[in-house]
Amino acid sequence: MAKVLVVTSGKGGVGKTTSTAALGAALAQTGKTVVVVDFDVGLRNLDIVMGAERRVVFDMINVIQGEAKLAQALIRDKRIETLSILPASQTRDKDALTSEGVAKIIAELREKFDWVICDSPAGIERGATLAMHHADVAVIVTNPEVSSVRDSDRIIGLLDSKTEMASRGERIEKHLLLTRYDAVRAARGDMLKTEDVLEILSIPLLGIIPESSEVLRASNIGTPVVLSNPDAAPARAYVDAARRLMGEQVPMVIPGEKKSFMTKLFGRRVA
């Protein structure tokens, strides 16, 4: 049974695309077939984060308008053979993304893959509502910061009212992915704690991704962080989150950076 998952947040820049790439790669590494779908028409970025920007020939809008077959638009990842990307259009108008077209594509992807991961654009406009519309599961990416938590609350409201599952009277499964978390600052009382965010949003926790320079390093080279440095704290956190998505019970720990002797001595970073 295929599962359609939407990665959403409302606010931009909290790590939706990074998380889509990392969760997609982590799920695909277990041997499941995974497709990551970019819904951000006009501002596509999943392709560059995944390192596939030079391999885009056709996109989702081409498929919707009948100019290409779905199989022609799908890009197979070069590192994990069970992972594919469906890019968004960079040039076309957002209105080209029709609800019928999206419904047809999602139905086709359900046939081909175990996991269909939809990377939502920021905001609450059409692109975002279409990305969540067919989802069975939602991952809400949130930073421990007031504007992000507020926008996540708004998105949770939309997930409970504007999705296909909501219109059937069912409740969409929702998970919180807390990103850019800094345990030291939270302990010091200068950052919302995990418990604070959970209490406010009242949805179950999927994972805590610690703030780390590895995330930027991974996007610089176009490789999901779970592949670029599997031992890094954020990579391990994403792998754990992916295992929880598959129903495994994984104890929740905030992975810390493994510091070498030299970084302990000299690795003072600017906070």
Added chain:
Amino acid sequence: MSFFNFFSRKPTAPVARDRLQILLAHERASFGSNADLIAVLQEEILAVIARHVTVDRDKVQVKLDRGDSFSTLEIGVEIPPAAIEKQAALNRAALRAS
């Protein structure tokens, strides 16, 4: 920042949490997923009450709190004391007449 300031700085996260809780309680009521439901409930409850006593539109408050395992619906109707007395007098008059 001076050395002294660093140690006397107050934690800010509790302020963030409190501000969010207050703001979101308000926003959920006005445009949350249940905004339509609340509007419908408010209208219908108002209609039922208006059949018996005169009430102010703003005096009927409907609030829905989203929770983990259950949500609570809170309905508050403020009725002016005169309205109740008037209605009771009407009822007594009706009883005597019958």
